[in-house]
Amino acid sequence: MSTPQSSIFTGPLVGSALKESFVKLDPRAMIKNPVMFTVEIGTAVMLVVTVLSAFVDDPSLGTFGYNSAIAIVLLLTLLFANFAEAIAEARGKAQANTLRATRRDTTARKLTGDGAQEQSVSSAELGKGDLFLCEAGDTIPADGQIVEGLASIDEAAITGESAPVIREADTDRDSVIGGTQVLSDRIVVRVTADPGGSFLDKMIGLVEGANRQKTPNEIALTILLSSFTLIFLIVTVTLQPFAAYANAPISIAALISLFVCLIPTTIGGLLSAIGIAGMDRALRANIIAKSGKAVETAGDIDTLLLDKTGTITIGNREATAFYALEEDKLAEFNQLALISSLSDNTPEGKSIVALARKQGAAESPRLTEGAAFIKFSADTRMSGIDLADGRQVRKGAWDAIKRWGVRSAEADKRYLEERVSEIAGNGGTPLALAVDHEILGIIQLEDIIKPGISERFERLRKMGVKTVMVTGDNPLTAKFIAAQAGVDDFIAEAKPEDKMQYIREEQQLGKLVAMMGDGTNDAPGLAQADVGVAMNSGTQAAKEAANMVDLDSDPTKLIEVVEIGKQLLITRGNVTTFSIANDVAKYFAIVPALFVVAIPGLDALNIMRLGSPDSAILSAVIFNALIIPFLIPLALRGVKYRPVGAASLLIRNLLIYGLGGIIVPFIGIKGIDLIVNLFL
Numbered sequence: 317m318s319t320p321q322s323s324i325f326t327g328p329l330v331g332s333a334l335k336e337s338f339v340k341l342d343p344r345a346m347i348k349n350p351v352m353f354t355v356e357i358g359t360a361v362m363l364v365v366t367v368l369s370a371f372v373d374d375p376s377l378g379t380f381g382y383n384s385a386i387a388i389v390l391l392l393t394l395l396f397a398n399f400a401e402a403i404a405e406a407r408g409k410a411q412a413n414t415l416r417a418t419r420r421d422t423t424a425r426k427l428t429g430d431g432a433q434e435q436s437v438s439s440a441e442l443g444k445g446d447l448f449l450c451e452a453g454d455t456i457p458a459d460g461q462i463v464e465g466l467a468s469i470d471e472a473a474i475t476g477e478s479a480p481v482i483r484e485a486d487t488d489r490d491s492v493i494g495g496t497q498v499l500s501d502r503i504v505v506r507v508t509a510d511p512g513g514s515f516l517d518k519m520i521g522l523v524e525g526a527n528r529q530k531t532p533n534e535i536a537l538t539i540l541l542s543s544f545t546l547i548f549l550i551v552t553v554t555l556q557p558f559a560a561y562a563n564a565p566i567s568i569a570a571l572i573s574l575f576v577c578l579i580p581t582t583i584g585g586l587l588s589a590i591g592i593a594g595m596d597r598a599l600r601a602n603i604i605a606k607s608g609k610a611v612e613t614a615g616d617i618d619t620l621l622l623d624k625t626g627t628i629t630i631g632n633r634e635a636t637a638f639y640a641l642e643e644d645k646l647a648e649f650n651q652l653a654l655i656s657s658l659s660d661n662t663p664e665g666k667s668i669v670a671l672a673r674k675q676g677a678a679e680s681p682r683l684t685e686g687a688a689f690i691k692f693s694a695d696t697r698m699s700g701i702d703l704a705d706g707r708q709v710r711k712g713a714w715d716a717i718k719r720w721g722v723r724s725a726e727a728d729k730r731y732l733e734e735r736v737s738e739i740a741g742n743g744g745t746p747l748a749l750a751v752d753h754e755i756l757g758i759i760q761l762e763d764i765i766k767p768g769i770s771e772r773f774e775r776l777r778k779m780g781v782k783t784v785m786v787t788g789d790n791p792l793t794a795k796f797i798a799a800q801a802g803v804d805d806f807i808a809e810a811k812p813e814d815k816m817q818y819i820r821e822e823q824q825l826g827k828l829v830a831m832m833g834d835g836t837n838d839a840p841g842l843a844q845a846d847v848g849v850a851m852n853s854g855t856q857a858a859k860e861a862a863n864m865v866d867l868d869s870d871p872t873k874l875i876e877v878v879e880i881g882k883q884l885l886i887t888r889g890n891v892t893t894f895s896i897a898n899d900v901a902k903y904f905a906i907v908p909a910l911f912v913v914a915i916p917g918l919d920a921l922n923i924m925r926l927g928s929p930d931s932a933i934l935s936a937v938i939f940n941a942l943i944i945p946f947l948i949p950l951a952l953r954g955v956k957y958r959p960v961g962a963a964s965l966l967i968r969n970l971l972i973y974g975l976g977g978i979i980v981p982f983i984g985i986k987g988i989d990l991i992v993n994l995f996l
């Protein structure tokens with residue numbers, strides 16, 4: 317998906333967009349955009365007037381040549397607006413075609429009879445709940461969740477990322493996507509999507525814009541623009557009796573032109589292109605937004621919930637030291653740390669195994685035979701093993717182990733507590749290791765804060781976004797990392813439901829909240845958040861609850877999501893400002909020119925000194941049409957976004973797009989008028 321940043325106007329895209337521009341003239345499609353629809357009616361009337369003026373000898377109809385010029389320019393206005401939308405859609409369509417190539421029928425190795433038999437079927441025959449087997453070289457036939465094994469998978473077809481990813485059963489990285497390829501090992505997968513409802517199918521629909529719906533903001537803006545259109549319709553129509561009274565009758569061509577110049581055609585023509593381009597920018601960042609609304613909401617986010625481990629820190633939290641309470645028991649410590657982590661798939665668990673081995677511990681099948689592994693969960697904040705000999709070994713957060721119940725002597729506990737505070741105070745994560753409710757000592761886990769992350773938080777702060785670090789770690793560690801990384805707030809010893817609680821509280825204050833997650837226990841939070849971004853590597857539940865999926869599974873992507881949303885809102889706001897300022901300026905450019913012959917007093921207002929009323933009108937409609945293609949690159953690329961406060965941003969943009977919007981038409985229309993007068 318991450319196609320190289322291509323130019324907006326590439327050959328084949330332009331060709332198909334040009335064709336689409338004509339197809340989109342269909343009034344049934346046009347009516348969805350009331351501003352441009354009225355332009356279409358105006359164009360139709362002008363065409364009739366043009367034909368009439370060729371045959372009927374009525375001076376009030378105007379000349380055939382002038383009428384056809386106006387009619388053509390109006391038609392171009394429509395085509396330019398259609399082209400803006402078509403070119404915005406074309407990029408998505410091209411991507412959809414690439415994706416379609418990935419979605420082909422493959423043979424699936426379906427498992428039946430409780431996984432005992434293997435049967436070759438077509439991927440199209442797989443339904444939700446079916447089990448299939450994949451080995452190195454196989455193409456994964458359908459979306460699913462790994463129930464057994466682990467594999468390295470090439471997801472380049474979907475994500476554009478060539479480095480293989482590891483997907484594993486019983487982890488937060490257990491989902492696989494149909495169409496991707498297994499590179500090594502063997503997995504058993506349970507199908508999670510029926511044919512036609514796969515991730516790829518949804519993605520194709522999204523990038524194609526087939527089910528693109530107007531966002532609430534777009535609908536509101538469309539209503540506002542339609543009311544402007546209605547007001548200007550009244551203004552234009554009431555100008556006629558006034559003109560007749562002043563003995564300066566206005567031709568139909570002039571009236572329609574004036575009307576089209578006054579209504580907000582610029583934003584009307586570019587509105588949907590801006591929206592599509594916003595989705596497209598998200599897509600280029602490898603984010604699949606399930607709706608345009610989600611992208612927009614991202615631009616308004618007040619509070620950003622970010623995980624500590626893996627988002628703010630590098631996330632390979634590694635065991636760097638073991639502190640045994642009694643030095644002569646270090647060997648036992650090593651041994652128990654090792655066996656309690658043997659089936660712990662977390663980075664923490666794996667690194668504990670590695671450190672224990674390095675310090676001389678060896679596996680002892682005799683010891684682990686018949687043992688039951690206790691998996692780590694964010695709720696218990698512990699993991700461990702129940703040995704066949706009856707001993708219970710646990711490792712976990714200090715307070716979690718204490719809550720499990722420890723019988724250690726007070727003095728020992730105090731001594732260990734100091735170790736714990738020392739490790740946590742330096743940003744490390746202390747884990748207590750206990751056997752049969754007796755603490756043996758402390759495991760020190762260390763993690764590194766991502767370089768450059770505090771600059772990103774600074775950027776967010778300037779945009780007025782509050783960042784909150786969420787961690788299952790203890791308050792001391794959390795405080796240290798929060799201060800180092802420069803987040804605004806933190807939640808320590810957080811359980812999944814605490815996230816949800818925090819989101820609710822913020823929302824009750826009227827805040828919009830975004831979060832990113834991957835685990836099944838993140839799903840409620842992802843659903844509750846105004847913007848929930850799931851990692852592609854995450855569980856099916858997380859992906860379903862979220863309104864966006866990040867194909868790169870990069871937790872810092874949330875920051876980018878906010879920036880893309882802001883850019884979309886600002887681009888739309890600026891083009892709207894520019895469009896309306898333009899229309900005001902056009903009013904003052906045209907009206908004095910229209911009446912200057914009849915009312916010489918208006919000459920004072922006629923600052924533009926346009927050649928004649930006819931050339932003034934024609935120049936204004938030409939300018940009005942040209943400004944649309946002129947702004948297409950801005951609409952598609954978005955306004956360059958700077959992280960500054962809302963107030964200074966508003967002032968800046970009002971200056972550039974408001975004042976600019978007033979000045980540009982004067983210069984533009986004057987210039988066109990000079991050229992037009994060469995021909996008239």
Ligand SMILES: Nc1ncnc2c1ncn2[C@@H]1O[C@H](COP(=O)(O)OP(=O)(O)OP(=O)(O)O)[C@@H](O)[C@H]1O
Nearest residue numbers: 623624625662692694697698699712713787788789
């Ligand atoms: N594999 C593990 N075995 C036992 N305890 C663990 C393990 N991993 C983490 N812990 C303990 O559980 C706590 C919570 O871990 P959890 O992974 O839920 O949150 P976190 O990694 O600190 O934060 P984040 O939400 O950013 O991932 C940790 O602070 C640590 O004390």
Ligand SMILES: [K+]
Nearest residue numbers: 576577579581
């Ligand atoms: K206009």
Ligand SMILES: [Mg+2]
Nearest residue numbers: 625626662788
């Ligand atoms: Mg974690």
